[in-house]
Amino acid sequence: MKLHRFLFSLLLLVMPLGPAYPHALEPGYLDIRQLTPESWQVFWRKPDVKGAPMAIRVELPDGCDPSSEPKVDFDGSAWIASWISVCPDGMSGGEITIEGLAMQRTDVLVRLQALSGAATTARLTPQEASFLVPVDPTTFEVLNSYFVLGFEHILEGWDHLLFVFALLILIRDAWRLVGAITAFTVAHSITLALAALGHVSVPGPPVEAVIALSITFLAVETLKQRDGQERLSVRSPWLVAFGFGLLHGLGFAGALREIGLPEGDIAAALLAFNLGVEAGQLTFVSFVLAGAGLLRYAVPRVMVHWQRPDSGAKTATAYAIGCVSTFWLVERLMSF
Structure with a gap:
């Protein structure tokens, strides 16, 4: 016995x-789509933490205006915000950072799509909270990011x-x-x-x-x-x-x-x-x-x-x- x-x-x-x-894994999600050579549509989804948005925020590359999100609203499962950012010099070669992510226990999936249709995907973690936008994006980042997400999802x-x-x-x-x-x-x-x-x-x-x-x-x-x-x-x-x-x-x-x-x-x-x-x-x-x-x-x-x-x-x-x-x-x- x-x-x-x-x-x-x-x-x-x-x-x-x-x-x-x-859906044990609750990552943040940042979607950035180019509208014109200088403007970008930004969609930002923050995880909910006990009825409040997680204490993280977006920092876009230098020269983008606005470079961080406005007030977020709750959609029933997460906190979301959407805004237009103007980047006269573009985003290629710039750095996207999730401030405060180092203090959290989740990840943020970043997806950036250019006017040409080429997309770049990156997975930011508390250990690596910044992402350098490549000049020539490839599909490899998508494969790597989603593979890791699937692997971590089943184990959690x-x-x-x-x-x-x-x-x-x-x-x-x-x-x-x-x-x-x-x-x-x-x-x-x-x-x-x-x-x-x-x-x-x-x-x-x-x-x-x-x-x-x-x-x-x-x-x-x-x-x-x-x-x-x-x-x-x-x-x-x-x-x-x-x-x-x-x-x-x-x-x-x-x-x-x-x-x-x-x-x-x-x-x-x-x-x-x-x-x-x-x-x-x-x-x-x-x-x-x-x-x-x-x-x-x-x-x-x-x-x-x-x-x-x-x-x-x-x-x-x-x-x-x-x-x-x-x-x-x-x-x-x-x-x-």
């Missing part, structure tokens, strides 16, 4: 019992990670596990692309609630496992993973809509974001499997006990997963 209590307590400690929405999306972790707990056969992870990847890639491109539109709150429900379902399936009595989720885990993967893809798309896609590089940004999500997912799976391998080497008797369908340790873990996901489900239903 001590082992059961330890595993249960450990999972509750590492999984936050607070909101775990698909506790609900998505808990779903993958529940799959790892439920499925004992290696090939079936590979099939389930592959099906999950294919499914959420499909709905991510369709939703991000505007072909599918589903309200966010119901999607978030069903994602929590999908985790609870896997926890229940784990508890109902018996030797010689394989349930559908174990016989054909790819089918379950594919179905719920479609919903998780809609959750990823909700986060991507918060950031926005660059008009001239939609395909590249979408591909990079999806690859970043996959890289983050594989990193998490590799970490969990490496930890299991280490335990198998260090305490083989514990791992042999764990692999039994009626294992007390697995039962305690399934209950912990179910408690966390049910908490999220109730919380999200109450927010409707």
Whole structure:
């Protein structure tokens, strides 16, 4: 019983019992579009922090007027401002800075589009809060920025990670596990692309609630496992993973809509974001499997006990997963 209590307590400690929405990543977004050779339309989106705009502000290159944002307004999810800036010398070679970002724990995605249609994208962080506008922008910045955003999004999306972790707990056969992870990847890639491109539109709150429900379902399936009595989720885990993967893809798309896609590089940004999500997912799976391998080497008797369908340790873990996901489900239903 001590082992059961330890595993249960450990999972509750590492999984936050607070909101775990698909858009766990809340970056700022700065969109700058050239209107004429000297004028630029600036759209600035600040994250909300306890009902107030995050204490960050835009500094455009020297010579631009105005060089920083006017008063911001709340749109229901973030604080936004829009203004026209006149830059007689242009912005190429100038520096864009997010003042105050070094004191925050979020990023800012900057997108700059010239009259020619060429776009430059940069990701500013607390460690690097300035961006030097290149003279000849390339698509590489878009690929790099959106890949990192996708990678960080999945690693900060506790609900998505808990779903993958529940799959790892439920499925004992290696090939079936590979099939389930592959099906999950294919499914959420499909709905991510369709939703991000505007072909599918589903309200966010119901999607978030069903994602929590999908985790609870896997926890229940784990508890109902018996030797010689394989349930559908174990016989054909790819089918379950594919179905719920479609919903998780809609959750990823909700986060991507918060950031926005660059008009001239939609395909590249979408591909990079999806690859970043996959890289983050594989990193998490590799970490969990490496930890299991280490335990198998260090305490083989514990791992042999764990692999039994009626294992007390697995039962305690399934209950912990179910408690966390049910908490999220109730919380999200109450927010409707």
